Amino acid sequence: MSMFCYQCQETAKNQGCTIRGVCGKTPEISHLQDLLIWLLKGISFWGVRARTNLNISDAETDLFVAKALFGTITNVNFDPERYAAWIEEAVTRREALRARAQAACKAAHGDAACFTALPEAATWTPERYDAQTLELKGREVGIFADSDLDEDVRSLRELLIYGLKGLAAYTEHAYVLEHTHNALLAFLQEALDATLDDSLGADDLVGLVLKAGETGVAAMQLLDEANTGTYGHPEPTQVNLGVQPGPAILISGHDLRDLEELLQQTEGTGVNVYTHGEMLPANAYPAFKKYAHFVGNYGGSWWRQQQEFDTFGGAILMTTNCLVPPKAGYQDRLFTTGLVGWPGVPHIPDRQPGQQKDFSAVIARAQTAAEPQPLEAGTMPIGFAHAAVMSVADQVIAAVQRGDIRRFVVMAGCDGRQRSREYYTQIAEGLPEDHVILTAGCAKYRYNKLDLGNIGGIPRILDAGQCNDSYSLAYIALQLKEALGLEDINDLPISYDIAWYEQKAVIVLLALLSLGVKHIRLGPTLPAFLSPNVVKVLVDAFDIRPIGAAAEDLVAISAGR
Ligand code: SF4
Ligand code: SF3
Numbered sequence: 143m144s145m146f147c148y149q150c151q152e153t154a155k156n157q158g159c160t161i162r163g164v165c166g167k168t169p170e171i172s173h174l175q176d177l178l179i180w181l182l183k184g185i186s187f188w189g190v191r192a193r194t195n196l197n198i199s200d201a202e203t204d205l206f207v208a209k210a211l212f213g214t215i216t217n218v219n220f221d222p223e224r225y226a227a228w229i230e231e232a233v234t235r236r237e238a239l240r241a242r243a244q245a246a247c248k249a250a251h252g253d254a255a256c257f258t259a260l261p262e263a264a265t266w267t268p269e270r271y272d273a274q275t276l277e278l279k280g281r282e283v284g285i286f287a288d289s290d291l292d293e294d295v296r297s298l299r300e301l302l303i304y305g306l307k308g309l310a311a312y313t314e315h316a317y318v319l320e321h322t323h324n325a326l327l328a329f330l331q332e333a334l335d336a337t338l339d340d341s342l343g344a345d346d347l348v349g350l351v352l353k354a355g356e357t358g359v360a361a362m363q364l365l366d367e368a369n370t371g372t373y374g375h376p377e378p379t380q381v382n383l384g385v386q387p388g389p390a391i392l393i394s395g396h397d398l399r400d401l402e403e404l405l406q407q408t409e410g411t412g413v414n415v416y417t418h419g420e421m422l423p424a425n426a427y428p429a430f431k432k433y434a435h436f437v438g439n440y441g442g443s444w445w446r447q448q449q450e451f452d453t454f455g456g457a458i459l460m461t462t463n464c465l466v467p468p469k470a471g472y473q474d475r476l477f478t479t480g481l482v483g484w485p486g487v488p489h490i491p492d493r494q495p496g497q498q499k500d501f502s503a504v505i506a507r508a509q510t511a512a513e514p515q516p517l518e519a520g521t522m523p524i525g526f527a528h529a530a531v532m533s534v535a536d537q538v539i540a541a542v543q544r545g546d547i548r549r550f551v552v553m554a555g556c557d558g559r560q561r562s563r564e565y566y567t568q569i570a571e572g573l574p575e576d577h578v579i580l581t582a583g584c585a586k587y588r589y590n591k592l593d594l595g596n597i598g599g600i601p602r603i604l605d606a607g608q609c610n611d612s613y614s615l616a617y618i619a620l621q622l623k624e625a626l627g628l629e630d631i632n633d634l635p636i637s638y639d640i641a642w643y644e645q646k647a648v649i650v651l652l653a654l655l656s657l658g659v660k661h662i663r664l665g666p667t668l669p670a671f672l673s674p675n676v677v678k679v680l681v682d683a684f685d686i687r688p689i690g691a692a693a694e695d696l697v698a699i700s701a702g703r
Contacts, residue, residue: 145172146285148670149304150216151643152558156667165217166467170273173280174225175214179303180283181232182207183338184263186331188236191257192243193328196250200242203235204327205317211310211330213481216644217444217464221483222273230271240264261338297673298347299337301648304671305354306330308649311462312361314481315610318399321368329357348679355656358649362613366528369427369610373398375529376426376607380521382438383591385514386414391504392440392454392514394418394447395461396610397480398427403498404459405433413508416440418450419464420584423607426525441517443557443587451476455512457504459490463644464584475511477504522591526604528614532621538600539625542635546597548576550636551699552615554606555585555650556643562666563588566641568692570594570603574700578602580618583609583650585641612650616657631658637699638662639689642669655684661703665689 147167148158162168167175185207192198210228213219247256263283268275285300313326333350336342370376391413393401401415401424408415414437417424422439424430441450444464451458451472458475460482468476468484479490479499493499531538541547551573553566570579570589579589579602586605594602606614623631640651640662648669654662661684668677668688680686689695 145169173277176284177280180263183334185236186334187264188239189331190335196246208310208314211307212314215307219483221485224483293673294344294675297676300671304645304648305652307645312365316365316368319368319372355652358653366613374428376525376527379426379525381425384519385516389508390414390456391508392416392418392458396420397461400461407501419444420608443584445559453515455514457508524605527606528617552580552638554582555641555647557584557587558643565692572696582606582612632660661685663689
């Protein structure tokens with residue numbers, strides 16, 4: 143086995159990538175990621191003890207842990223040099239925290255009482271930061287580092303870590319917009335530290351997994367406040383799918399601040415800006431709609447980028463996941479920023495305090511590149527986040543009470559390459575006409591261009607936005623429960639048919655469970671990292687089920703099962 147990773151839905155044979163990642167991740171990157179995660183556990187060991195016993199914390203290190211976790215999400219970063227730099231920073235930060243904690247503890251309690259049993263992750267320091275040394279250590283500390291570990295404990299630790307990655311991503315997005323909540327960062331460390339603790343059994347870890355879900359709700363709420371507080375509430379909008387003459391930049395990923403600064407810097411340059419993948423919902427924000435050169439969306443979800451970036455012709459900016467190994471046809475037009483990286487692809491550095499990022503290299507590249515070739519034409523409705531839906535709440539509730547809307551089906555989450563995801567198109571096409579789809583995330587690209595009509599003016603596909611906007615769906619459900627005078631969220635006429643791919647979907651799932659949502663269908667496959675016993679816990683407590691054949695699931699969904 144040259145590597146082992148099973149964190150995403152496309153893992154090989156739904157068991158694990160052992161030779162090279164289906165995503166393009168090399169064994170080298172896999173080992174560097176394993177080492178980085180292990181060192182984040184080591185930072186957390188000191189972080190938790192310093193915070194809880196000694197009232198010591200380091201805000202920059204707390205945020206570093208979140209950023210580094212985000213950096214290891216599927217399809218974020220494939221650049222070994224960036225990982226080596228993060229690993230070195232992790233050791234430096236850990237040692238600084240350790241020195242402060244040990245000094246404070248000794249001063250308070252004396253040498254003998256302080257930190258006697260230290261896990262290796264809390265102390266290991268490499269002789270050199272060269273790729274070979276780091277990779278070698280990464281091989282020792284991966285998922286199977288302890289071959290005797292109980293398989294359910296391993297499964298729960300990994301489930302927790304993947305949930306934390308998603309939680310870290312949402313938290314980091316909110317921090318970029320200067321919306322902060324220290325408890326979120328503290329929980330990341332509490333949970334990472336717990337994965338080093340061999341005294342914790344399956345029950346303890348299940349408790350932490352559920353706490354991760356609750357913390358996920360808080361992170362999604364914070365991010366919602368950050369996005370809507372900074373850029374206004376998304377408005378129902380018909381987004382253009384065609385192209386316009388002129389040089390162009392395609393911006394993808396989830397980072398709205400990058401988009402804002404790119405729009406400001408391209409204004410008046412003659413360069414048009416289009417969205418791709420998860421940036422599509424930005425077309426519904428008042429703060430961005432005001433730019434005349436922000437002209438629409440190009441293409442579909444992340445996995446289509448190898449074809450669509452090729453035909454786009456212009457410059458391309460990846461602000462977050464999902465980055466697919468670039469093809470030669472567009473690699474010289476591709477730029478990364480934030481936590482994203484690919485070896486040899488120019489990276490736009492982080493913003494300095496009080497300044498914008500400098501996107502001039504992206505703009506200059508667009509000015510010498512080709513114009514976009516049309517892929518499709520027409521428009522598509524977007525912008526149905528919670529404020530827009532709640533502004534017509536009376537209409538929605540009346541339609542439910544009259545029976546015009548008999549059921550909502552939450553079809554949020556991720557898209558992916560596998561053919562089995564045609565299931566989601568079949569479900570969308572096959573739902574009865576009195577069913578309304580609520581969606582968020584790139585899962586929607588399996589059906590968002592279908593014309594499913596509307597019910598009394600309410601579109602049958604209500605797109606709340608990015609996966610980052612999943613909070614909207616929970617908010618709408620909770621508001622409907624109140625308005626309809628129901629006791630239990632599960633009494634609502636809502637079914638959940640969720641598609642997952644990467645780790646942000648894991649925290650969305652855990653957040654839904656923490657809100658008490660039951661009977662979720664999850665597909666296209668159940669996560670490979672769930673052991674049979676952990677699946678059983680989820681089934682017994684929450685009635686989670688794998689998707690079945692579309693025809694059978696349609697009957698069951700419609701019957702409220
Ligand atoms: Fe495989 Fe997914 Fe891990 Fe990539 S992220 S190596 S595809 S399991
Ligand atoms: Fe998509 Fe990567 Fe999950 Fe944001 S962009 S939802 S997969």
